[in-house]
Amino acid sequence: MDKLRIMSVFGTRPEAIKMCPLVKELASHPEIESLCCVTAQHRQMLDSVLEVFDLKPDYDLDIMTPRQTLSTITSKCLTGMDEAIEALKPDMILVHGDTSTTFAGALSAFYHQVPVGHVEAGLRTYDKYSPFPEEMNRKLVSAIADLYFCPTVNNKNNLLKEGITDGLFVTGNTVIDALKTTVREDYVFSTEELNHLPYGEKKVLLVTCHRRENYGEPMKNIMLALRQIAEQNEDVELVYPVHLSPVVREAVDKYLRGAPRVHLIDPLPADEMHNLMARSYLVLTDSGGLQEEAPALGKPVLVMRRETERPEAVEAGTVKLCGVVQDDIVTMAERLIHDPEAYRKMAHAVNPYGDGHACERIAQAILWHFGRGEKPADLNA
Numbered sequence: 001m002d003k004l005r006i007m008s009v010f011g012t013r014p015e016a017i018k019m020c021p022l023v024k025e026l027a028s029h030p031e032i033e034s035l036c037c038v039t040a041q042h043r044q045m046l047d048s049v050l051e052v053f054d055l056k057p058d059y060d061l062d063i064m065t066p067r068q069t070l071s072t073i074t075s076k077c078l079t080g081m082d083e084a085i086e087a088l089k090p091d092m093i094l095v096h097g098d099t100s101t102t103f104a105g106a107l108s109a110f111y112h113q114v115p116v117g118h119v120e121a122g123l124r125t126y127d128k129y130s131p132f133p134e135e136m137n138r139k140l141v142s143a144i145a146d147l148y149f150c151p152t153v154n155n156k157n158n159l160l161k162e163g164i165t166d167g168l169f170v171t172g173n174t175v176i177d178a179l180k181t182t183v184r185e186d187y188v189f190s191t192e193e194l195n196h197l198p199y200g201e202k203k204v205l206l207v208t209c210h211r212r213e214n215y216g217e218p219m220k221n222i223m224l225a226l227r228q229i230a231e232q233n234e235d236v237e238l239v240y241p242v243h244l245s246p247v248v249r250e251a252v253d254k255y256l257r258g259a260p261r262v263h264l265i266d267p268l269p270a271d272e273m274h275n276l277m278a279r280s281y282l283v284l285t286d287s288g289g290l291q292e293e294a295p296a297l298g299k300p301v302l303v304m305r306r307e308t309e310r311p312e313a314v315e316a317g318t319v320k321l322c323g324v325v326q327d328d329i330v331t332m333a334e335r336l337i338h339d340p341e342a343y344r345k346m347a348h349a350v351n352p353y354g355d356g357h358a359c360e361r362i363a364q365a366i367l368w369h370f371g372r373g374e375k376p377a378d379l380n381a
């Protein structure tokens, strides 16, 4: 029997972190030819992940341009995907999450009548413009996909409510599979500065911020809040690997640079980031992935957004929404810095996002779909 040609498509840092373990898992099955096509919607931040996971793509669309618009990303992905699909002739295409690459990858697969598996399916805020454009991207991909790999039961229920009843699997999130390969107690940072931070003696706050819906006023508020937190607390060191987006960099330079106890550094390789998170005191972020990783590492998270599509860790008590108003962010951070009881209540390791075996379930579900294996049981079924 011919091998199944399964092509994983991704383009940004978080998709890469969550898809590399899956590309490798698929490659370990003798019945599968695991193919990898990157759009390179991100260039440096994608290449850094490929290096950490030692993965060489079969096809690279190399589409990134500075300050790219949603339309240019989507149109360049679509045109590039035509070539990649014709060259690699996949039996199934896997896309991840909710980026422009995700949507264009799924749409292109549909145009070529190639079935689609959606990894990290079923997340919703039910607000069309927040996160923007991600909420719409994931809904559009739901309309196209054939298989849905839901991280949680809650995600599966979201799809059931929308009338999507076939091809649903609860697998856990592949980010937990990735974390299992990167976090180590004896890890030595290659970014020398990180080896000398006063973990334990002071409170190391890890920060990231990049979302398009936070551009403008919300991002200004966030930067000013971070400045205030650093200025007011001598026992705090704030570490912020700044996203390469020029919009983000401008806001950082204008409102945060020069504040005391603030370490503004370049984006970190995924393994460095995960180990830094494991040693930090508190995480402040608007990122999706950090909301999944930090709870697994027992680190409280303040989410600098108005909503979240990841309510599971909020329910478990380790993630809180603090919004995008300066005073609110400062008040909630100060509480966790100064009130040990409030901190203790949030700082426990929970794993609503999986057991580290999501990739195995996804591979099994794909084999089942093509009549080559047993149907995998849902996680926590």
Ligand code: UD1
Pocket (backbone or CB within 6 Å): 012, 013, 014, 041, 042, 043, 044, 045, 046, 065, 066, 067, 068, 069, 070, 073, 098, 099, 100, 101, 133, 134, 210, 211, 212, 244, 245, 246
């Ligand atoms: C994208 C995704 C977002 C995801 C985020 C993860 C869309 C619309 N947005 O947002 O869902 O949360 O990635 O980080 O798909 N840049 C570089 N080098 C890089 C990466 C980015 O220079 O390696 C700069 C470029 O100028 C680029 C800009 O950042 O044009 C923005 O990148 P883009 O992918 O359009 O948006 P993100 O905000 O990164």
Ligand code: UDP
Pocket (backbone or CB within 6 Å): 013, 014, 017, 208, 210, 241, 242, 266, 267, 268, 269, 270, 271, 273, 274, 286, 287, 288, 289, 290, 293
């Ligand atoms: N990350 C990283 N280096 C950094 C910042 C983040 O490796 O300097 C990782 C982080 O641990 C997580 C992922 O990137 O796995 C999150 O990506 P991002 O915040 O860019 O996107 P989102 O998850 O919001 O879509």
